[in-house]
Amino acid sequence: MCIRDSQDVDAKMIEQAKQDIETYKRNPLKFVSNELKIPTTVWRHDCPPKNWKPRPYRPYPLWSIQREILRALVKHRKVAVKSCHGSGKTFMAGIAALYLLYVWHALGVTTAPTFRQVKRLLWGEIRDIYNTAHQRGANLGGKLLQTSLELGDKWFMEGFSTDHPETNIPGFHEETVFAIMDEAGGNDPATYDMLETILTSENSFVLLIGNPIDAKSPFADCFKPGSEYKTFSIPARITPNVRNKRNVYPKLVSHDWPERMKKKWGKDLSLIHI
Numbered sequence: 001m002c003i004r005d006s007q008d009v010d011a012k013m014i015e016q017a018k019q020d021i022e023t024y025k026r027n028p029l030k031f032v033s034n035e036l037k038i039p040t041t042v043w044r045h046d047c048p049p050k051n052w053k054p055r056p057y058r059p060y061p062l063w064s065i066q067r068e069i070l071r072a073l074v075k076h077r078k079v080a081v082k083s084c085h086g087s088g089k090t091f092m093a094g095i096a097a098l099y100l101l102y103v104w105h106a107l108g109v110t111t112a113p114t115f116r117q118v119k120r121l122l123w124g125e126i127r128d129i130y131n132t133a134h135q136r137g138a139n140l141g142g143k144l145l146q147t148s149l150e151l152g153d154k155w156f157m158e159g160f161s162t163d164h165p166e167t168n169i170p171g172f173h174e175e176t177v178f179a180i181m182d183e184a185g186g187n188d189p190a191t192y193d194m195l196e197t198i199l200t201s202e203n204s205f206v207l208l209i210g211n212p213i214d215a216k217s218p219f220a221d222c223f224k225p226g227s228e229y230k231t232f233s234i235p236a237r238i239t240p241n242v243r244n245k246r247n248v249y250p251k252l253v254s255h256d257w258p259e260r261m262k263k264k265w266g267k268d269l270s271l272i273h274i
Contacts, residue, residue, distance in 0.1 A: 020034075021103055024099070024103040025074070025103055025104065026074075028070045028071065028073070028074055028099050028103070029062075029067060029070065029071070031099050031102070031103055032062065032070070032095060032099070035102070035133065035138055035140065036095065036098065036129060036133045036138065037059070037132070037133050037136035037137065037138055038059055038061070038062065038095070038129070038133075039059055039060070039061035039062070040061055040062055040067060041061040042061075042064075042067075043061065043063075045240075045243060045244060046063045046064055046240035046243065046244070046248065046249075047240065047243075047244045047248055048248060054250075057135075059132075059136075060249055060250075060251075062092070062095075063088065063239075063240050063249065063252075065087070065232065065234055065238070066088055066091075066092040066095075068232070069081060069092055069096075069207075069232055070092070070095065070096060070099065072230045072232070073096055073100075073205060073207060075230075076229075076230035077204065077205050077206070078205075078206045078228055078229045078230065079206070079207050079208070079229060079230045079231070079232070080184070080207075080208040080209075080219065080222035080223065080227075080229040080230075080231050080232070081207070081208065081209045081210075081231070081232045081233075081234065082185070082209075082210060082211065082219070082223065082231075082232070082233050082234070083209065083210075083211065083232075083233070083234035084211070084234060084235055084236040084239070084253060085211065085236075085253060086236075086239070086251075086252050086253030086254075086257070087234045087236075087239050087252065087253065088239075088249070088251065088252055089209045089234065090121055090122055090125050090182060090209065091125050091129075091251075092209075093122055093125070093180050093182060093207060093209050094122060094125030094126040094128075094129050095129060096180065096207055097110060097122070097126055097157060097178075097180055098126065098129060098130065098140075098149075100176075100178040100205055101149065101151070101155075101156075101157050101178075102140065102151075104176050104178070104203065104205075105155055105176060106155075106157075106176040106177055106178045106203070106205070107154060107155065107156065107157070107176070107177050107178075108156070108157030108158070108177070108178045108179070108180070109157065109158060109159075109160065109177075109178070109179045109180075109195075109198065110122055110123070110157065110158070110159040110160070110179070110180045110181075110182065111159070111160055111161070111162045111179070111180070111181050111182065111187070111191065111195075112159075112161060112162065112181070112182040112183045112187075113161065113162055113163070113183055113186045113187055113188075114161050114163065115161040115163075117161070117182060117183055118147055118159040118160065118161050118182070119146055119147055119159070121182055121183070122159065122180065122182045123146065123147045123159050126149070127144060127146075130144055130149070131144075147159035147160075157178075162181075162187050162188065162191040175201055175203060176201065176203035176204075176205075177198055177199060177201055177203070177204050177205075178204065178205035178206070178207070179195050179198065179199060179204075179205070179206050179207075180206075180207045180208075180209075181195070181206075181207070181208045181209070181210075182209055182210070183209075183210050183211075184208040184209055184210035184219040185210035185211055185214055185217055185219045185220070186210065186214075187217075187218075187219070189217070189218050192218040206229075208222060208229070236253055236257065236258045237258065239252050239253050240252060241253060241254055241255040242255050242257070242258055
């Protein structure tokens with residue numbers, strides 16, 4: 001996928017890579033399937049066909065909302081996703097980060113309220129997606145560390161905590177830039193202001209993901225009428241396992257979780273209903 005640093009690539013390979021990039025810009029799911037080796041097969045109702053059998057190391061395809069969010073990011077450039085627990089939103093954000101980095105040759109910043117969340121949550125997904133892709137035969141290239149992936153002097157992405165946004169975020173400027181904010185509902189309003197200082201170019205992408213914790217937060221404002229964000233809400237009832245009343249995707253919220261949590265926390269819990 002990454003050929004910029006190679007001196008042994010012939011003209012045909014370079015031309016093919018350019019064509020692939022243009023295809024991926026129009027259709028991010030092609031990148032997901034071809035380069036990250038993650039299936040994008042469409043399952044009706046996000047339920048596998050009867051003849052599909054899970055096997056070790058056989059990846060599950062993206063489910064419908066994950067596919068929609070990736071397409072929306074290309075079309076709308078600013079996307080906000082509020083979700084119940086266990087919907088696969090952080091996994092989807094890891095895919096989006098790799099897509100924007102490799103396909104759009106973007107400089108990227110990812111944030112979360114604490115460094116532990118940066119390292120263990122979103123960057124845990126990024127590292128797993130990257131390493132698993134290579135195990136399946138991909139050749140993405142770049143130098144992957146705990147919270148950074150470098151492809152060149154001005155072609156990289158890094159993860160920062162937002163406990164000091166005024167020092168961690170400003171100063172990142174390039175023709176194409178993206179920012180992904182994990183646990184967006186728990187970030188200080190100053191973080192949103194600092195992000196605007198780096199999203200000044202025409203080719204800027206923003207993805208906010210989180211749980212709807214604070215109705216007065218800047219994250220909640222993204223879902224109000226007139227917002228510049230394309231928004232998605234993912235209640236537990238539409239996730240594949242709950243929708244199909246059986247556990248189809250092993251990593252997503254289990255089919256009986258909403259009912260158990262209703263009994264424990266009450267029927268009006270926002271993390272269930274959104």
